[in-house]
Amino acid sequence: MEPLHLDGIPEFILAVQLESFTAAALQLGVTSSAIGKSVSRLEKRLGVKLLHRTTRKLSLTNEGDAYFATCLRVMEALQDTEGFLTSGLVEPRGRLRIDLPAAFGRRHIAPMLIELSRQYAQLDLSITFAERTVDMVAEGIDLVVRIGDLKDDPELVARRLGEQQLVICASPEYLSDRPPINKKADLLEHDCIVGWRRGTRATWLLKGEKGLEDQEIRVRHELGDGDLLLKAVLDGCGLCQVPTWLVHEQLRSGELVTVLDQYAGARMPINVIWPRTLYIQRKVRVIIDALVTMTESNPGLFLPR
Known part of the structure; x- marks a missing residue:
């Protein structure tokens, strides 16, 4: 060598x-x-x-x-x-770059990170928001949080934080003058709003006889931000399939209602991911531990009832 x-x-x-x-x-x-x-x-x-x-x-x-x-x-x-x-005691120091899913990261993780930075004066944060797959090493990213199933990658380590549950919902105004929604195929007759995607078939994940299955839908709007998607649904633009943490307040107030509950309820894992290394820097370990503590102390955080 x-x-x-x-x-x-x-x-x-x-x-x-x-x-x-x-x-x-x-x-x-x-x-x-x-x-x-x-x-x-x-x-x-x-x-x-x-x-x-x-x-x-x-x-x-x-x-x-x-x-x-x-x-x-x-x-x-x-x-x-x-x-x-x-x-004998290392305080986390230096700049840590973490990439988060947009709406989820803003609501659940970014506030905790800002508070943590107040505790550690030498810890500097670079927080970005994206849903895409990133090359962590090439882009100099220390940690990412991602929602959904992960591909096996020997160069990365993942720690499960929790899971989110999906529901299909719309505003009462939208549903009042549209055909009823009783079966999965009815989604092909309705305006559906989805997150922006590149070159993938428009489907929603629903329960079937053999477990979870992809159900084709008719897409009207593709919106690359969860909060914007929520606004569009509240404004009566169509149906959406979203996690309960995004819409639980609106469901409780009646501003939104769910449909196809017998087929909904798909769950998706939430993971924090970092490059595999023999030594995990203190700044990285502190954030991982804080994320795990946050989720373990509040197991219903991502699945509000």
């Missing part, structure tokens, strides 16, 4: 973070030229260009972006370990 060289990496990280050789030099107490030469030697050793340099600013190349994310994780892990060895 080739020896690992760390020469130039601290200078590279700091220059990227401050977007300037001069600012990095001031912080390290050296000259700007020394920082530039250090990064140049690193690029020569790697055989790739890491930074675009102009008179005004520095910017990462594609290779530099991937290398920077890896360097940052390695250096933060070293800092965590050193802190543990010297004090």
Whole structure:
């Protein structure tokens, strides 16, 4: 195994973070030229260009972006370990990037993360919202939360947080002047509202003789946000299949009513996922533990009754 060289990496990280050789030099107490030469030697050793340099600013190349994310994780892990060895107690530090499902993440997880960041002064958060499949390593993402069945991936680890239950609902106004909905095939005669999807058949998951089955529907609107979907249904635009955590208040108030209850009730798992590694950084472990504690202390969180 080739020896690992760390020469130039601290200078590279700091220059990227401050977007300037001069600012990095001031912080390290050296000259700007020394920082530039250090990064140049690193690029020569790697055989790739890491930074675009102009008179005004520095910017990462594609290779530099991937290398920077890896360097940052390695250096933060070293800092965590050193802190543990010297004090016996590691406070989470550094920037943690977590990607969440939009409506679900905003309602259930983001408020807890913000509160947690108040507890740990050295923990910085980058929170994004998406439903897509992401390349966690390439995109520098520490944790994701996803809803639905997962594909086997030996490079990832998943911890189940809970599950959500799906119901089909509409506003009383929509149902009042439409044909009755008594069987699954009736969905083909109604306006259905779904989340935005790319190149997949429009179906809802319903109970059948052999378990859960895909039922084709007629789609009127595709909306890429859960809260917008909820508004459309409340406004009488059609039917939707949504989790109970999104609509339980409206169902309780009567603003929405469910249909096809004998076929509904499909459940989908909710997982937190992170890249497989021999050492889980303290900042990652703290968030995982907080998510697990939140769900274990409130088992009905995602399935309100």
